[in-house]
Amino acid sequence: MAASESQSLPQGGGDVRLLPPAPPWPGESLMVTFAFRCNIACTFCMVEDALNVLPGTSLEAFKRAVEDRSLLQGVSRIIFSGGEVTLAKELPAYAAFARSLPGIRHVRIQTNATRLGDRRALRTLMDAGIDEFFVSFHAPEAALYDQLAQREGSFESILAGLESIVAEGGSLSTNTAIVAANHDRLEAIVERLLPFRPQSVEFWNYWPRGDEEAQRQMSARVGDVRPHLLGALRLALENGIPPVVKWFPRCLLGPFARYLDDAQPKALIDDGYWTREPAYSCIYEGICADAGGACSGLSHSYVEQHGWEETLLSPRKLPAGASRANEARVETRSLVKDAGEKRTHAAAVAAWLAQFGLAPGMDIEGFRLQGAALGRGVAMLALQFEQGGERIEVRLYPRDPRRAVFTRTASYDMVYARVAPALERTAQRLAEALARTIAAQDRGGRSLPG
Amino acid sequence: MANAADPAPRRALAPLETCGPDDRFHDYILGEYEPIAPALGKLRSLNLLVESFAIAGVEREGLALLSAVRGGLGPFRTIWGIKRHHARGELGWELYFYDFQRAHADLSIDSVTAILAPHLRVSGREPRPLPWHMFSVELSPAGLLEGAPSAIDIYIDMRSYKCDGAGLAFENVYTFHDARTEIEEVLHRVRSCVHFDPSRDQLHRLMPPHLFNCHRICVANKRHADAMYFSRIPTPALARFLRDQQWPTALADFVRTRTDQLGHLLWDVGIDFRAIEGHATTVKSGVYGSF
Secondary structure (H helix, E strand, O other), rough: OHHHOEEEEOOOOOOEOOOOOOHHHHHEEEEEEOOOOOOOOOOOOOHHHOOOOOOOOOOOHHHHHHHHHHHHOOOOEEEEEEOOHHHHHHHHHHHHHHHHHOOOOOOOEEOOOOOOOOHHHHHHHHHOOEEEEEEEEOOHHHHHHHHOOOOOOOHHHHHHHHHHHHHHHOOEEEEEEOOOOHHHHHHHHHHHHHHHOOOEEEEOOOOOOOOOOOOOOOOOHHHHHHHHHHHHHHHHHHHHOOOEEEOOOHHHHHHHHEOOOOOOOEEEEHHHHHHHOOOOOOOOOOOOOOOOOOOOOEHHHHHHHOOOOOOOOOOOOOOOOOOOOOOOOOOOOOOOOOOOOOHHHHHHHHHHHHHHOOOOOEEEEOEEEEEEEEOOOOOOEEEEEEEEOEEEEEEEEOOOOOOOOOOEEOOOEEOOOOOOHHHHHHHHHHHHHHHHHOOOOOOOOOOOOO | OOOOOOOOOOOOOOOOOOOOOOOEEEOOOOOOOOOOOOOOEEEHHHHHHHHHHHHHHHHHHHHHHHHHHHHHHHOOOOOEEEEEEOOOOEEEEEEEOOOOOOOOOOHHHHHHHHHHHHOOOEOOOOOOOOOEEEEEEOHHHHHHOOOOOOOOEEEEOOOOEEEOOOOEEEEEEEEEOOOOHHHHHHHHHHHOOOOOOOOOHHHHHHOHHHOOOOEEEEEEOOOOOOEEEEEEEHHHHHHHHHOOOOOOOHHHHHHHHOHHHHHHEEEEEEEEEEEEOOOEEEEEEEEEEOO
């Protein structure tokens, strides 16, 4: 990384020098999920309900999926995740196939590393093509780790795995889930990881998939987490390790906000997985310039447990008269009646477009986004593009696995309206490009405007 | 509890009403919305009202009243509300009649009183022509079964008045806010409610995420309570609301087990809360639809 990109940390960060954020790996990665089983039982597991239930992506299904080369467009990394993929004896075969794909420069596994202390097994995986190891690391010492993982001896196994990865020359990065039990140990976690020299350390605030009503009581209050998280980020930066933070309010990160990145890679995973994806909101999302793409806010599960944090969070307001990119002006409201469907729909569509970085007038594949219209009597959004008199309409529907579509994102089914045969391929390219743009921000659970 | 995949048995004897090609969909201020999923052949919101009549033992009387309103005013002009009085666990209802522009000759307090007369004795009457944009008529089991008189509420500007006989009593002041862009006004309004103590009460108990994700929020100050209303919430959020507010299981299950058949609809809900032993406590909750 270029030293010139570093800069001194302003107030709150002391004299530590900021590093450029770690490369944004989700955007250049395709995640393939299989092996939905695990040898530990983390109390905050985000796939707990999928373990021993979801069949996972078979190697044959993976091969079939990538026959559509558009799936690999812009992808330089294949990630295998589950479950604990090192439990699958077919993992080397998956890795070898991934390596054979055009443009793939890295093959990563997301793992608890408990089985990687076995150097021979690790070597087998690396010989098959796996070069990156994204290791879950949730506590700095055995007592807490084993409590979180609900398996005695987990911590020692993981440390052995980390040592092996480093010794064998694997690229290591780590992921720490922030939960109530470990929220005040984040600095100690970074301290414990320093000898392994990870490429990056990631802190994922509890992602409550399957815990919609906070029955686990797993979240730590963001106000309690904040000093420890900032301390951990500072420690990582002081040691030259770029950190990543996910699903934490941006307004609480101060000078470290640049390290917040909620993106996830596109994934081959059973559609059923997304039905329990957690929803996020911020009470200030309508007035904060960072809402949406730059900050997810708080999970609904968190709000159920701790509330909206309306006195702690602070919206980054736009200057008077300014608006978020592409946001329609909201007219003065009436106190006694709705100001009208046209206005509310226009504002809703504009806000919807903005969350994906779309705006009227922008060019995609040489076509200009001319307008957007909500379906009448059907949940559908039509995006209308135009170029030199040629018109193409791409329609988005809520994702329904039963629907025949041209392409999908995590939340939407997409088709393009019938066009002349000469325009068919252009319409396809346009729809694909639009899908990529939306998919970059769409982790599922998004709705249509209005 | 009924299985989510298996529609819960109904209490109402009347056949379910389904949406036709000309159905229109309104929120509780008669603002029209597009259904959020294909509606043809799916259930009308009115079915929930009829089910509530049946649960309260007034299905026949309630249906007769609805029939009279539809016959007198035509379809898709009237808002219905079901109320749950938490202290008594009793259901009540209200019908709301809108005419923002006062452009409809057939819609007046006198004309609606006449339409309802065979089924309900409306005691309120307009003392003089008032600049209302809406009036409502309360229904109770006693009113439907025994002819107990029903007052009317008259809504003028951002206030409402209870009208019993020719007397008017101030009832309610309310404001509507965009749930997102005007959240600071919502917070100000809630924090200034006498029945909400920001140092003790938690906002998310009144405004949980599934209600916050609505179209507009209304904050009201009434004589004996404060209130919040949330417009255009989807059916799963309604199901959660009914569960949280401890509505009759049969009614909650009617919604919970028919989310596919009701999934095209948006609903409006509200809660009245009062400080009881120092905490904002829901004393009444309501659900609204149109027919």
